[in-house]
Amino acid sequence: MAEQGGDGLPPLREVIGKYGLRAEKSLGQNFLLDLNLTGRIARCSGSLVGETVIEIGPGPGGLTRAILQQGAARLIVLEKDRRCLPALADIAAAYPGRLEVLNADALEVDETALFEGQAKIIANLPYNVATPLLIKWLGQRTRFSSLTLMFQKEVADRLTAVPGTKAYGRLSILCQWLCTTHKEFDISPRAFTPPPKVTSTVVLLTPREAPAFPASQPILEKVVAAAFGQRRKMLRASLKPLGYPPEDMLARAGIAPTRRAEELTVEDFCTLARIYEAEGGFPSLS
Numbered sequence: 082m083a084e085q086g087g088d089g090l091p092p093l094r095e096v097i098g099k100y101g102l103r104a105e106k107s108l109g110q111n112f113l114l115d116l117n118l119t120g121r122i123a124r125c126s127g128s129l130v131g132e133t134v135i136e137i138g139p140g141p142g143g144l145t146r147a148i149l150q151q152g153a154a155r156l157i158v159l160e161k162d163r164r165c166l167p168a169l170a171d172i173a174a175a176y177p178g179r180l181e182v183l184n185a186d187a188l189e190v191d192e193t194a195l196f197e198g199q200a201k202i203i204a205n206l207p208y209n210v211a212t213p214l215l216i217k218w219l220g221q222r223t224r225f226s227s228l229t230l231m232f233q234k235e236v237a238d239r240l241t242a243v244p245g246t247k248a249y250g251r252l253s254i255l256c257q258w259l260c261t262t263h264k265e266f267d268i269s270p271r272a273f274t275p276p277p278k279v280t281s282t283v284v285l286l287t288p289r290e291a292p293a294f295p296a297s298q299p300i301l302e303k304v305v306a307a308a309f310g311q312r313r314k315m316l317r318a319s320l321k322p323l324g325y326p327p328e329d330m331l332a333r334a335g336i337a338p339t340r341r342a343e344e345l346t347v348e349d350f351c352t353l354a355r356i357y358e359a360e361g362g363f364p365s366l367s
């Protein structure tokens with residue numbers, strides 16, 4: 082394991098000891114101390130030279146150091162735990178003018194207000210807030226050229242799942258409609274201090290210039306929610322709550338009424354959403 086990064090900063094274990102950074106479960110703190118591994122994560126989205134990067138939850142700074150070593154011109158980190166701030170200040174001093182540290186809850190911050198143009202997001206996310214953060218960034222995706230994110234393997238499986246698999250569902254459809262998604266590699270629990278219970282997976286999401294197929298997002302989300310609300314049922318039953326005769330809608334889309342939600346592609350769902358929208362008169366889309 083490489084703990085010394087060649088950046089003149091002390092090994093991460095020493096940093097953790099010096100500043101008393103005992104991992105807090107409530108903050109999802111599982112630290113990566115292997116700088117080879119953090120370097121590998123930092124490289125997933127290609128060259129960082131001259132880029133603006135946002136990192137959520139830097140903790141003692143293993144990934145932070147890797148991102149700076151890869152040449153990011155400006156790195157903005159958001160860390161909720163005040164105890165990490167002195168360790169991050171040491172990194173800022175080693176990379177003058179390149180690292181900005183904000184003591185903030187990422188759920189409450191609009192990251193896009195912190196930079197002009199586009200940025201890359203790179204983060205080993207706290208698992209308890211990973212999905213809400215991803216949903217927020219999907220809503221602002223034109224401001225991000227890529228998102229390299231570490232999730233619990235089970236969440237990564239959902240993001241990248243194809244139709245006909247157990248993991249395929251609402252999150253797969255929304256993400257794949259808006260981004261290309263690629264599983265980069267798994268990380269064993271043993272690589273973390275302390276080790277989490279499950280394997281982690283790094284996923285690279287690249288926002289599409291336009292969604293993969295035309296559809297209105299709230300309508301698509303409503304159709305997908307209805308279909309997966311009763312995942313095991315045939316679509317002719319599960320789509321009933323939409324208030325439009327499902328058999329009609331499915332016939333117009335060329336989809337057999339006996340099929341189930343998990344068998345439909347993202348394109349199928351977009352077709353259904355357009356038909357549903359064309360019928361109009363759906364006052365409550367929340």
Ligand code: SAM
Pocket residue numbers: 108109110111112113114137138139140141142143144145159160161162165185186187188205206207208210
């Ligand atoms: N990046 C470090 C690493 O790879 O070793 C730490 C990753 S650890 C899984 C998650 C980090 O996110 C912790 O440092 C934790 O304090 C921080 N965190 C947890 N909830 C947060 C939130 N809502 N906003 C910002 N940071 C948060």
